[in-house]
Amino acid sequence: MPVPELIRIVSRDSPMALAQVERVRAELAELHPGARTEVVPVRTTGDKWLGDLSQVEGKGAFTKEVDAALLAGEADLAVHCVKDVPADRPLPAGTVFAAFLKRDDIRDALIHPGGLTLDELPPGTRVGTSSVRRAAQLAASHPHVRCVPFRGNANRRLAKLAAGEADALLLAVAGLERIGRTDVISEVLSPEVMMPPIGAGVLALQCREGDSALIDAVSGLGDPDTYREATAERMFLHVLQGHCNSPIAGFARVDRGGELSLRACVFTPDGKTRLNAHEWAGRLDPATLGTSVAVALLRQGAREIIDGIAH
Ligand SMILES: NCc1[nH]cc(CCC(=O)O)c1CC(=O)O
Structure with missing residues (x-):
């Protein structure tokens, strides 16, 4: 099938999101030197609303308007941080993931203007984060610091x-x-x-379901190991059915021998209870590994922890 002449790429309009689009454009230009690309930036609810995300239907706050533009035919290809794409429900009807780009660093970083490390932070240090995942882990490991709500894109937070x-x-x-x-x-x-969030450091390309010319054209940007990791992680979250206030963390890894494993945790918001699971895929496909790890946490009481948190 011929590669489409023009590919309109829709994304959030934050500096980070636009940098992600530039990576996709560069990779596309290398794979299909003849194809032209155009950027369609949209501002999402999550970018407009700087209060508590649970008040604006937290899930999908960074993806809804992007998905809508794709479905309305205003663009052909959406670039998402997998971390921001809800996993408890299927992708919006009529859309599919066409590729997961090679994964970037999955780790979080501490930013302290004086250069201190986490262990060096003095009591009472205000750590800016609205992430329940980060807050729960920090409460457990560094109870003398406190988290203060902090929203906005990364540049604004800085x-x-x-x-x-x-x-x-x-x-x-x-x-x-x-x-x-x-x-x-x-x-x-x-x-x-x-522990990082599900989907950390992974960019996904999303297309309209029937757009096979474009799906074929961009699938070559996909990275097979990232596909396995992202699939295991997202199925894990799908089976667990968290909500936007439930501290959940986890990551899958393909090791040098090609073996896939997934470790994951569920926390209480104060970090005092932490459920852990770590399994290897062996002969299981990635999605079944994700299911298995979720079931292991459910068996330890994850449902009660998740449902017991206000949302
Ligand atoms: N919720 C915003 C968001 N979505 C994805 C990333 C980081 C990049 C990535 O993991 O792909 C960030 C910023 C952050 O959490 O610091």
């Missing part, structure tokens, strides 16, 4: 930190790389110290 609205920040390394601000990192946190 500006608010500089303005003194918090003493430190937690942000994803991948996002800081994309906006060219790794200079602010004072410590990269290992997944053992701060």
Whole structure:
């Protein structure tokens, strides 16, 4: 099938999202030198509303308007952070993932203007994060610091930190790389110290279901290992059925021998209870591994923890 002449790419309009689109354009230009691309930026609910996300139907707050533009035919290809795409429900009807790009760094970073590490933060340090996942883990490991609500795209959060609205920040390394601000990192946190969210560091390309010419054209940008990891992680979250206030973390990894494993956790918001599971796929396909890890956590009481958190 011929590669479409013009590919209109829709995405959030934050600096990070637009950098992601530039990566996709560069990879497309290499794969299909003849194809032209155009960028269709849209502002999402999650970008407009800087209050508590659970008040604006938290899930999908960063994807709804992008999906709508794709379905309305205003664009042909959507670029999403997998982390922002709800996994408890199927993708919006009529759309499919055509590729998962090679995964970036999955870790979170501490940003402290004085260069302190997490263990060096003095009591009472205000860490800016609205993430229940980050807050629960920090409450467990560093109970003497406190989290203060902090929203807005990464550039805005850095500006608010500089303005003194918090003493430190937690942000994803991948996002800081994309906006060219790794200079602010004072410590990269290992997944053992701060377990990442499902889908961390993965960009997905989404197309209209019937658009096989485009699906074929962009599927070559997909990375097979990332596909396995993202599929296991998203099925895990789908089976678990969390909500936007439930602290859930986890990541799958394809090791050097090609073996896929998935580890995941469910926390209470205060971090005092932590359920853990870690399984290898063996002969299981990625989605079945995700299901198995979710069931292992449900068997330990994950449902009661998740349902017991206000949302
Ligand atoms: N919720 C915003 C968001 N969505 C994806 C990333 C980071 C990049 C990625 O993991 O793909 C971020 C910023 C952050 O959490 O620091």
